[in-house]
Amino acid sequence: MALHLVGENIDKTRSHYRAETGKLVQLMRGIYVDAGENIEATVLKHAVRIAKYLYPNAYLSAASAVLLRPTRDGRLFLSGRRIQRTRLRSLEIIQNAAPDHPSVAQAIVDDGMGEFRIDVSSMRQRFLEGFRLRSEHAASIDETVREAIANRLIEEYGSAQGAADATWALARENQWYREGEHAERFLLRRPVTAEPARNEAALDLIVAWHGAPLGKLTHDGFEWRWNPDDQNGPALIRRTAPGKLPPFILSLLPEGWLESVLNDRDERAMLRSGKRYMSNITIVERASDLSALPPDILLTRLNGFTRNSVFTGQYVGPGRGDLEQSFERNLAEIFERTDTPRLSGVQIKAPMFLDADGTLSPSTGKPFTHILKPAGTGGFEALPVIEWQSLALGRSAGFTTPATALVPMPDGMPPALLVERFDIRTSLEEKHLLALEDFCSVLGVATEAKYDGTMERIARALRPLSTSP
DNA sequence: GACTATTATTACGCTCAGGG
DNA sequence: CCCTGAGCGTAATAATAGTC
Numbered sequence: 001m002a003l004h005l006v007g008e009n010i011d012k013t014r015s016h017y018r019a020e021t022g023k024l025v026q027l028m029r030g031i032y033v034d035a036g037e038n039i040e041a042t043v044l045k046h047a048v049r050i051a052k053y054l055y056p057n058a059y060l061s062a063a064s065a066v067l068l069r070p071t072r073d074g075r076l077f078l079s080g081r082r083i084q085r086t087r088l089r090s091l092e093i094i095q096n097a098a099p100d101h102p103s104v105a106q107a108i109v110d111d112g113m114g115e116f117r118i119d120v121s122s123m124r125q126r127f128l129e130g131f132r133l134r135s136e137h138a139a140s141i142d143e144t145v146r147e148a149i150a151n152r153l154i155e156e157y158g159s160a161q162g163a164a165d166a167t168w169a170l171a172r173e174n175q176w177y178r179e180g181e182h183a184e185r186f187l188l189r190r191p192v193t194a195e196p197a198r199n200e201a202a203l204d205l206i207v208a209w210h211g212a213p214l215g216k217l218t219h220d221g222f223e224w225r226w227n228p229d230d231q232n233g234p235a236l237i238r239r240t241a242p243g244k245l246p247p248f249i250l251s252l253l254p255e256g257w258l259e260s261v262l263n264d265r266d267e268r269a270m271l272r273s274g275k276r277y278m279s280n281i282t283i284v285e286r287a288s289d290l291s292a293l294p295p296d297i298l299l300t301r302l303n304g305f306t307r308n309s310v311f312t313g314q315y316v317g318p319g320r321g322d323l324e325q326s327f328e329r330n331l332a333e334i335f336e337r338t339d340t341p342r343l344s345g346v347q348i349k350a351p352m353f354l355d356a357d358g359t360l361s362p363s364t365g366k367p368f369t370h371i372l373k374p375a376g377t378g379g380f381e382a383l384p385v386i387e388w389q390s391l392a393l394g395r396s397a398g399f400t401t402p403a404t405a406l407v408p409m410p411d412g413m414p415p416a417l418l419v420e421r422f423d424i425r426t427s428l429e430e431k432h433l434l435a436l437e438d439f440c441s442v443l444g445v446a447t448e449a450k451y452d453g454t455m456e457r458i459a460r461a462l463r464p465l466s467t468s469p
Numbered sequence: 470g471a472c473t474a475t476t477a478t479t480a481c482g483c484t485c486a487g488g489g
Numbered sequence: 490c491c492c493t494g495a496g497c498g499t500a501a502t503a504a505t506a507g508t509c
Binding site: 006007012013015016029030083085096097132133135136 | 497505
């Protein structure tokens, strides 16, 4: 590792000591490089990382937003609150003042020291930046790059007029009227040449509900896009914040324990590593994958294998094993396969399948009919029993509750709670199709803010959506 | 762990080049 | 000739790397 940043991968005392003993060379306050290596090359290689370290609030703009590295002559373009020029050896970081409401997206950059995220100008923003007057940023966008951006915009918005309208919307917000006008003229004047430039990092996923495609979810390296198919069913997935993952999809993604177990870097990696989700949703890369996945249909009911609220079938899921291996690690292993359903929610849960002879096994490659909630550790051992108790109380008070049972667990573990899914079909002929949506996705609230809501807020959000308020 | 020195941030004023 | 926008410098202040 050739670059050392105080507060990121080295601490201030160590960096000072190593600089004093000649092992490191200080370039600027907080920025060090190995003394033995080619300093010029190191600076240029990690230019974006250095820029983010120095100016955490600025975003990459103009040519740098396209390249995600400095230009050939060593210039890196940022936009932020103020104008600032910083020179580090052969690298020049040029910052200009950002407009009031810039449109930025996140890009993922890997300079050999690991991936990190940085804000960059969106396509529309970049296009407008190219028409700024007397700006070095604008000059960095040459004719071919401008042409490429225009093509991407036309592709994204369907037509030159659509792209011009979208660009105008952003221009108006920032009072960049002159730039908006130039951009429109550029888009409408030129003959439309169809040369779809595809990004290697792009992702093209099919989202299906009960096995039938609902639409396409694409990621172009910067932003998510949701394109629904023509259909007459309910609009299950609404796109609220442009460029972001639709909240409905976001609410299906693993969180808490499962998220840490899967160890996926971001939403893209998560969606690529899993195929099956709650609410009868499948997300796959190829249409052929859809038919290969088992349909989630409830054929064996739990009450057939329950006596006195205790499960009487055979549990063949993961156990604790010998002392070395923990149950959580064994459970995590079933999620290594992409056809194991993913569950949202913070607690530990496992997707299970109950077959006709009462065998309860993980849903890997099998239908997902029941949810197993094992006991936690560190004071949460009794949670399944408490949850079972609450459901039983609710049932006797007249509430409709799903079928539940306590499952005796192997290796001396406390019992787990088994809950029957009520959102899946009970036969192939069944015409009722259900989907569940949590209020995070209805309200468009980040999953971290899950427990911050109020009843009033929920009621207000529900009223305009409901057909029988 | 506490003090010192450097740098980002902010506001404001000045200059320069285009445009009307 | 004036107005406007981009870029730069300066001074005061806040944050934190550097130093002991």
